[in-house]
Amino acid sequence: MTVVVCAGVFLRTGLLGGFDRAVLLDGPGVGASPFGHPVLTAAEVVAGMALLVASGWRAPVLxxxxxxxxxxxxxxxxAWVREHGPVSRAGAVGLVLALGVVAVFTGVLLRMRERSRVLLAAAAEDRARRDERLDMARELHDVVAHHVTGMLVRARAALLVAERDEAAACGMLPGVIDGGVDAMEAMRAMVRTLRDDGVPAATSDLTADLHRLVESSELPVRTTIELAAVVRPELGRSVLRIVQEALTNTRKHAPDATGVEVDVRLSGSAVLLSVVDNGTGRPGHSGGFGLVGMEERVRELGGRFFAGATGEGWLVTAELPLEARA
Incomplete structure (x- = not known):
């Protein structure tokens, strides 16, 4: 394209009269030219600027x-060798150079804009992949670890009881097996979800699922659930997972707890939930990701989260907006 444009310019400058005259002679060329129409001059300028823009935008640097x-x-x-009318030669050359600078600058800006768009798209893709990994990590921790924790608690209890009563210890083994079956089912469900490239289906009856979760926790739980309206699926899933993780932490870190209160209710614009126990055994940090996962879930939904000691036990509380964050 550069060759075509340059050849066209030389042609209109006097190339038909000889290359040496077109380049070296200080004049408009030899003889009358059929290419001197002003429309061709304008087309020539437009073509040259378009080529400069395209070069600065798309072409490799060299x-x-x-x-x-x-x-x-x-x-x-x-611009120097042609007739210019009222415009001086220096003025014509300056105008050509100014137009060239504008065209090249425009092309460079377009190149930078496109590169920025590509970088932003790559960053968005990396962020989406990171969010997917975090979501899968939370699901693994909240679902599978919940069942595995139950298995460990039952197995340890069976070991303690076995020294005094083997029959009672054997009676605890079916619970360990059931926990393993539940963990396998949770893993299979997650694998199916990943193969289907979709989001795990959220509960359609959050109240019923919360009651089932509390009943299966094997903890002395007092439940207050007031959900008069159906919440959106991702919000319902997060509520269920936060309560599940809070109960799992109570079983794991506060085995001496004699009372747990689970409260889930709707306010005007949010779901308010709290899980509080009266257990005293609570390590400073167990190396797990339960609290981190709960806080991430709440933050992604635009809510507020708190977890900490109350002086008489441990409290987990969250406020999750009913409306999705824009």
Whole structure:
């Protein structure tokens, strides 16, 4: 394209009369030219600027540099040797150079804008992948670890009881097996979800699922659930997972707890939940990701989260907006 544009400029400058005259003679060329129409001059300028913009935008740096130098040189030469009317030669050359700078600058801006768009798209893709990994990590921790924790608690209890009563210890083994079956089912459900490239289906009856979760926790739980309306699926799933993780932490870290209160209710614009126990055994940090996962869930939904000691036990509380964050 650069060759075509430069050839066209030389043609209109006097190339038909000889290359040496077109380049070296200080004049408009030899003889009358059929290419001197002002419309062709305008088309020539537009073509040259378009080439400069395209070079600065799309061409590799080496090719773009060569094209820019060639077009600007030929354009400046043409502006110098042609008739200019009221415009001086220096003014015509200055105008050509100014237009060239504008065209190249425009092309460079377009190149930078496109590169920025590509980088932003790559960053968005990386962020989406990171969010997917975090979501899968939370699901693994909240679902599978919940069942595995139950298995460990029952197995340890069976070991303690076995020294005094083997029959009672054997009676605890079916619970361990059931926990393993539940963990396998949770893993299979997650694998099916990943294969289907979708989001795990949220509960359609959050109240019923919360009651089932509390009943299966084997903890002395007092439940207050007031959900008069159906919440959106991702919100319902997060409520269920936070309560599940809070109960799992109570079983794991506060085995001496004699009372747990689970409260889930609707306010005007949010779901308010709290899980509080009266257990005293609570390590400073167990190396797990339960609290981190709960806080991430709440933060992604635009809510507020707190977990900490109350002086008489441990409290987990969250406020989750009913409306999705824009």
């Amino acid at each position: 090719v773009a540099s060569s094209s820019v130098v060639a077009v600007v040189f030929v354009g400046a030469h043409a």
